[in-house]
Amino acid sequence: MKQNLIGALCAIVIMGGAFAQTPKKPVAKPAAQTAPAVEAKDAATIEFEKFRAEMEDSNPAELFEMKGEEQWKTKRGPKNVALAESCDLGLGIGKVQGAYVKMPRYFADADAVMDAERRIVWCMVEKQGFKFDDIAKKPFANANFTPDITNLVTYVASHSRNMKIAVPLKEPKVREAWEIGKEIAAYRAGPYDFSCNTCHGTDGKRIRMQNLPNLSTPAGAMKGVQGWPGYRMTGGVMLTHQWRMGDCFRQQRFPEPKYASDAVAYLLTYMIGNANGQVYKGPGIKR
Amino acid sequence: MADPMKIRATMKGDVAEIRILMAHPMETGQRKDAAGNAVPPHFIQTMTVEVGGKKVVEGHVGTSVSRNPVFGFKMKGAKVGDKVVVNWVDNKGDKRTDEAAIA
Amino acid sequence: MKNNILPAAMATLLLIALPAAAEGDYRAKAIAVIKKDFQPRGQASIDRLAEDGLQAVCNRTGNKPPEGVGKAMEADQLANVKYPADGKLMGDWKAGEKLAQSGRGFTWSDKPGLPVGGNCYNCHQISPKETSFGTIGPSLYQFLKLRGTQPDIQKYVYSKIYNAKAYNLCSDMPRFGHISALGEKQIKDLVALLLDPESPANK
């Protein structure tokens, strides 16, 4: 009897699940606030924006871009090969112009869907002979150290300035990565029951003063893409989109996603793919 | 060895705009590292901007200038092709010189 | 007790019995990728990736469980709320305000064992003096005036903070008491922040 009841309940859940999957959440309006709070927010936002153009125009990210260019063109690694003469970012060996906005994409030589950072790491390992574990040990910048991969990603990203995002979602492997990424974004777990979508699945929400883009919409997804890799004012370090994904999981109270893994590549495919058609402005400056 | 600066110098009408990005940690001496140890002060103290062989700006800098400093200056009497040379020296005696041509 | 086991068992069965094709196998693939591609760091251990019964149900229903299941599981969550032995549900709103400000706790960069913040301002407006507040949750400013007349309001607020899922199974809000993030005293202080007439939230 008890078994039957459970079975029946489960069936309901499954049906409910199948039903509940397709409809999108209604677009929520920002919660009504008391007047002073709204003014404070708007004044602050307007004030930040006044200085935005200036901050972006003289962005220390250019220092890293410059270093990345040198590293891209220099023969390096155990095999003493330059990435410029060996690495195919999807548009042909050594071609960087427009490559960043067309990733993630599927690379047959690696049989994997790769975002820009993952692809450059793959080239460093396969073409230049660096060890993946050495790169993955300290993949992100801190106060005293900027990894080469960060400079390289910044350089590559700078050559897609003012270009439209064009993730090849019609490619079946990329499409599958997008679908899996979408599910990863919705997956709730951990002590706080958070998923990516808890913060980034609805329009018009904030954490404290921080606006939270809705990554399921083109404009919202672009907000999650724009400015990465970015020079972070806090700490004054250059950080990549891979780092940003990890930091979301940190705040989600999850364990850490492995560097240059499928999980991060698929999530980036979902997010960047959702931003297709939007204009990428190049490496940015972040709060 | 300090990393190179990035210098952008462009003529806007009869005014040359010079924008300089410097790679430097600009440690105040008050920050603590992950292990809780104070990080010693390490910051640029002096800088000069020379255009066409003449010093146009001399700057002195303290610990409260941001990490990876950005400076913007303007001058009259320069022309396209003039050489801009920027120097800095920090409190540890590290130094760096880079140059660019006005575009 | 029977009530506790039922939803958990149901969720487990759900996980096992679910044919991949029934929901499209992207979710199954996503779970496989998550299991393969995460590593423990700091206090964030790998077991955090496993869904508990409630998370599993919310994950599989797009956070919209069928009403019967939702209500049954909410009741189960409510039944597990532990109330203070002294029967007092209101603490010190000043301590509550301080706690509400902190967003620390449980991340891999937080030191394990340090007190966990209430995270309240991350998502809610409370005191009008704090203009830096989030909007994921509703504004709680003037809570006493707007909600204070409800019967058993103290008990409701205490339970809601203890386990928000007792009232809305797939709520975005964490289960602060249920997971022992906040203790009895801390929850009492937060109740006071919302319900004490002297609290800035009610000024």
Added chain:
Amino acid sequence: MNTTRRTVLKSATASGVLAGLIGTGALRPTQVLAAEWNKAAFEAKDTAGALKGMGAGAPSDSKDLILRVPDIAENGAVVPVDVVSNIPNTSSIWILVEKNPQPLSASFDFANGALPEVSARLKMGQTSLVKAIAKADGKFYTAQKEVKVTVGGCGG
């Protein structure tokens, strides 16, 4: 934009050569060397001490000294500051952050056609007045504005 990017001297070795030239005196070292860093002014713990170290006495307010700073800083680690002096014969500009542990942030001397204006980015530990001081014909002028430094992020 891209052409100017390429005008930069990128290679470390080239600058090494340049440093070598300076070392041998081939590049007029007198013009490259800066005056000694003003320790007394930069290490002063308050504005009065910094002014004293600068030899600035009591500067007078001037509307011709334009200080442009945000009302609210997006991040206290990087606060953009622009100073423009319309006071004739301005030869130097100083920037101070009153509540920083060492208020004097930077000073600039202008010569040979440089306009008396500068943009820079400063660290601010807390909400504070930012002051600009200009020196013209031996006299000192000042302008000031408050910058609020806000809480941000996820409360963590």
